Amino acid sequence: xxxxxxTRQKRKSGSLRSRMLLTIVLPITVLLITFAxxxxxxxxxxxxxxIQERDAQLVKLASSQVASYWYDSVLLLTQIAANQTVREGDxxxxxxxxxxxxxxxxxxxxxxxxDPQGSIIVATGNVTESLLINQPWIxxxxxxxxxxxxxxxxxxxxxxxxxxxxxxxxxxxxxSGYAIGIWRLDSDRLGRPIANISIGQAxxxxxxxxxxxxxxxxxxxxxxxxxLEDPAYIAFKEQPGVRTLNIENTLRVIGxxxxxxxxxxxxxFADESWGNWNLVINESLGDILAPLQPYLPLLLILAGLxxxxxxxxxxxxxxxxxxxxxxxxxxxGRVASGEFSDQVTITSGPQEVRELxxxxxxxxxxxxxxxxxxxxxxxxxxxxQEQERKRIARDLHDETAQALIVLGRRIESLQDIHxxxxxxxxxxxxxxxxxxxxxxxxxxxxxxxxxxxxxxGLARTLQLLGDRTEREESFTVSVDITGEARKLPDELELxxxxxxxxxxxxxxxxxxxxxxxxxxxxEPRLVVLEVVDDGVGxxxxxxxxxxxxxxxxxxxxxxxxxxxxxxxxxxxxKPGGGTTIRIVIPIEQGEREEITG
Numbered sequence: 001x002x003x004x005x006x007t008r009q010k011r012k013s014g015s016l017r018s019r020m021l022l023t024i025v026l027p028i029t030v031l032l033i034t035f036a037x038x039x040x041x042x043x044x045x046x047x048x049x050x051i052q053e054r055d056a057q058l059v060k061l062a063s064s065q066v067a068s069y070w071y072d073s074v075l076l077l078t079q080i081a082a083n084q085t086v087r088e089g090d091x092x093x094x095x096x097x098x099x100x101x102x103x104x105x106x107x108x109x110x111x112x113x114x115d116p117q118g119s120i121i122v123a124t125g126n127v128t129e130s131l132l133i134n135q136p137w138i139x140x141x142x143x144x145x146x147x148x149x150x151x152x153x154x155x156x157x158x159x160x161x162x163x164x165x166x167x168x169x170x171x172x173x174x175x176s177g178y179a180i181g182i183w184r185l186d187s188d189r190l191g192r193p194i195a196n197i198s199i200g201q202a203x204x205x206x207x208x209x210x211x212x213x214x215x216x217x218x219x220x221x222x223x224x225x226x227x228l229e230d231p232a233y234i235a236f237k238e239q240p241g242v243r244t245l246n247i248e249n250t251l252r253v254i255g256x257x258x259x260x261x262x263x264x265x266x267x268x269f270a271d272e273s274w275g276n277w278n279l280v281i282n283e284s285l286g287d288i289l290a291p292l293q294p295y296l297p298l299l300l301i302l303a304g305l306x307x308x309x310x311x312x313x314x315x316x317x318x319x320x321x322x323x324x325x326x327x328x329x330x331x332x333g334r335v336a337s338g339e340f341s342d343q344v345t346i347t348s349g350p351q352e353v354r355e356l357x358x359x360x361x362x363x364x365x366x367x368x369x370x371x372x373x374x375x376x377x378x379x380x381x382x383x384x385q386e387q388e389r390k391r392i393a394r395d396l397h398d399e400t401a402q403a404l405i406v407l408g409r410r411i412e413s414l415q416d417i418h419x420x421x422x423x424x425x426x427x428x429x430x431x432x433x434x435x436x437x438x439x440x441x442x443x444x445x446x447x448x449x450x451x452x453x454x455x456x457g458l459a460r461t462l463q464l465l466g467d468r469t470e471r472e473e474s475f476t477v478s479v480d481i482t483g484e485a486r487k488l489p490d491e492l493e494l495x496x497x498x499x500x501x502x503x504x505x506x507x508x509x510x511x512x513x514x515x516x517x518x519x520x521x522x523e524p525r526l527v528v529l530e531v532v533d534d535g536v537g538x539x540x541x542x543x544x545x546x547x548x549x550x551x552x553x554x555x556x557x558x559x560x561x562x563x564x565x566x567x568x569x570x571x572x573x574k575p576g577g578g579t580t581i582r583i584v585i586p587i588e589q590g591e592r593e594e595i596t597g
Contacts, residue, residue, distance in 0.1 A: 028310050052243070062194075074269075477518060
């Protein structure tokens with residue numbers, strides 16, 4: 001038996017430790033995980049924001065630098081177009097000028113001089129003679145007398161090209177041809193300024209036009225590809241800037257900015273064809289965060305220690321707390337079985353447990369006193385019920401039964417009367433006796449169950465109760481109904497009627513009042529009943545259990561009946577100041593806990 005008891009206590013102790021672990025360590029663990037997640041998420045978002053801000057500045061600065069590089073390239077080409085030898089139209093001298101300009105050969109893949117129709121006069125490299133004939137952008141360059149950039153087009157061998165056309169004028173100011181700078185997309189000269197841009201460790205920069213065609217890319221297989229479904233192209237088509245996009249399940253930071261030719265403040269790029277290029281920088285967020293990965297195991301170890309150490313501390317603390325609490329639990333079990341004689345004595349454990357011991361012993365003492373009060377209250381209720389039964393029996397015997405006996409004898413005596421007039425007189429007298437007896441029975445039964453409550457409603461029935469009480473007692477009764485009267489649940493209406501009835505009865509027995517005011521107030525969620533008298537009053541106790549000791553069973557019954565309906569009753573009184581009984585009851589059953597709490 002002792003072993004079984006020890007096993008049971010050990011199981012309880014283990015349950016306490018487990019509960020403490022769940023209530024202390026688990027929230028700490030969740031908090032740590034939440035904090036770690038928030039820290040990691042915040043660090044990633046902060047890094048992402050910083051990367052975006054960096055790339056926004058980078059793409060803007062790089063696009064300006066790239067524009068300046070191409071400005072120099074176009075400026076070199078304009079110098080060729082303005083060269084006196086080229087303007088005079090001497091093919092051999094023009095070719096020597098082109099060949100001697102090494103910088104120009106580094107900026108363009110080929111440079112050609114054409115006649116006004118676009119036929120090639122001289123050119124560096126292998127350029128097909130018919131390549132530039134009837135090209136609309138060449139005609140536009142001559143008509144506007146300014147450099148014009150072509151869109152991507154193909155030569156006879158299927159190579160994709162981009163060209164710059166600059167008109168040439170002879171000494172008389174007449175158009176004598178064009179200086180054409182040619183970029184081949186499969187070459188690296190067009191993207192040479194972009195190739196020098198450094199984007200992190202694994203990022204890239206490339207050139208794209210407004211039609212979605214990639215003009216330069218470090219990956220040669222992508223050059224010349226036109227992908228209108230590219231997420232980066234779609235995202236930045238309307239609004240350049242920097243964003244983090246999920247591309248093929250990889251978070252990538254994408255920067256997008258137009259090449260600002262028009263912002264260079266030169267007339268070389270006045271034509272709208274120069275607003276067609278855009279610089280894109282692209283780097284993986286995972287590559288950016290890769291340097292942080294070596295620190296993740298250390299963070300996991302620290303997080304594990306922060307979880308294990310509190311667990312050990314809580315486990316050891318639970319060991320010290322479990323023993324006194326087991327003693328307290330055992331005493332609570334004895335109290336639950338009705339033993340109020342013993343008290344708990346705890347010599348160890350934390351201060352809070354010893355305070356719990358004192359509170360428990362105080363509670364046991366109050367329960368002992370409350371049980372005695374309840375026993376007295378129950379005895380008083382039983383006595384009251386017995387007295388009520390005696391009164392009912394006495395009323396039935398002394399009044400109703402006697403009246404019925406007299407009626408029976410009067411009816412028997414009618415058999416000996418032969419005179420019709422005398423018989424009618426006697427019958428009328430018997431009818432009056434029946435009416436009086438019936439009225440007495442109705443008055444008697446109305447105290448047990450008001451017959452008009454279901455027919456007239458609570459408000460009207462209370463008014464009738466007040467009228468009847470005023471007729472029978474020495475004090476006046478006024479009944480006020482406020483709010484919108486409505487049908488309440490039957491048991492609630494009967495309960496309110498009984499509360500009003502008991503309150504008036506209490507006034508009759510104790511108050512010595514001259515006037516009583518009964519108020520029924522309908523509210524959206526509550527119904528309030530107030531009974532206010534101007535009687536002698538009394539010192540209302542703070543502990544309502546003292547009403548039993550004082551013999552005020554009526555008031556105690558009012559409190560208990562209100563509590564049964566999920567409401568509360570408040571008694572306000574002082575000697576010479578009358579008494580107010582205020583009862584608040586929720587209309588809906590589900591709101592009872594809110595009111596009583």
